[in-house]
Amino acid sequence: MTLPPCYTPPDPDPDDDTPPDPSRRAFVLGSAAATAGMLVAPLLAAPAPAAAAVKAPPEHATKVVLNVNGKAHELLLDPRTTLLDALREHLDLTGTKKGCDQGACGACTVLVDGRRINSCLTLAVMHGGQRITTIEGLGQEGHLHPLQAAFIRNDGFQCGYCTPGQICSAVALLHEGHANSDDEIREWMSGNVCRCGAYTGIVAAIKEARKTT
Numbered sequence: 001m002t003l004p005p006c007y008t009p010p011d012p013d014p015d016d017d018t019p020p021d022p023s024r025r026a027f028v029l030g031s032a033a034a035t036a037g038m039l040v041a042p043l044l045a046a047p048a049p050a051a052a053a054v055k056a057p058p059e060h061a062t063k064v065v066l067n068v069n070g071k072a073h074e075l076l077l078d079p080r081t082t083l084l085d086a087l088r089e090h091l092d093l094t095g096t097k098k099g100c101d102q103g104a105c106g107a108c109t110v111l112v113d114g115r116r117i118n119s120c121l122t123l124a125v126m127h128g129g130q131r132i133t134t135i136e137g138l139g140q141e142g143h144l145h146p147l148q149a150a151f152i153r154n155d156g157f158q159c160g161y162c163t164p165g166q167i168c169s170a171v172a173l174l175h176e177g178h179a180n181s182d183d184e185i186r187e188w189m190s191g192n193v194c195r196c197g198a199y200t201g202i203v204a205a206i207k208e209a210r211k212t213t
């Protein structure tokens with residue numbers, strides 16, 4: 001007999017004194033217990049995570065002083081470290097996002113001496129002494145940058161992953177004077193991709209901030 005997909009075996013009749021059928025239900029319960037044991041046992045047996053390993057400086061480490069959001073940070077970096085990784089991995093400034101890591105999405109946009117750049121495409125050691133601004137340096141809670149406030153008011157984001165890059169890019173866009181029409185904003189923001197498609201709100205936010213900055 002073929003049972004419907006929603007079939008649930010009936011509970012045993014309390015007045016029925018025939019021995020329980022050990023087949024299907026016992027098998028399912030036994031399998032679940034065995035599987036849970038297999039999953040949990042290794043966790044219990046696993047050694048406690050070691051204390052945070054102290055990272056030795058990489059071979060050929062290079063000293064660089066990064067001036068980020070008005071604060072100087074002296075770092076010893078592998079010279080191949082990108083600015084994006086230096087910000088996120090060494091300075092814990094994780095507002096700057098890593099999307100594609102190859103210059104195609106703009107999620108990693110930061111400002112260097114006021115110019116917007118993709119921080120995944122440049123090496124940290126190239127920016128010693130320059131003025132680097134990330135999303136954390138634009139505004140604080142309660143004192144948002146006008147563009148941050150405008151993004152909130154105009155629903156300029158959905159998941160928010162691209163937003164720090166969008167806002168940094170938009171700050172530079174306004175300084176460049178490239179926000180004179182919707183088409184111009186779209187063109188000059190085209191290096192910042194939003195996978196959620198929040199472009200209507202992004203353009204509206206930039207237009208609003210243009211009036212107040």
Ligand code: FES
Binds near residue numbers: 104119
């Ligand atoms: S992460 Fe840098 S452009 Fe995509």
Ligand code: FES
Binds near residue numbers: 158160193194195197
């Ligand atoms: S808000 Fe989700 S990627 Fe832009």
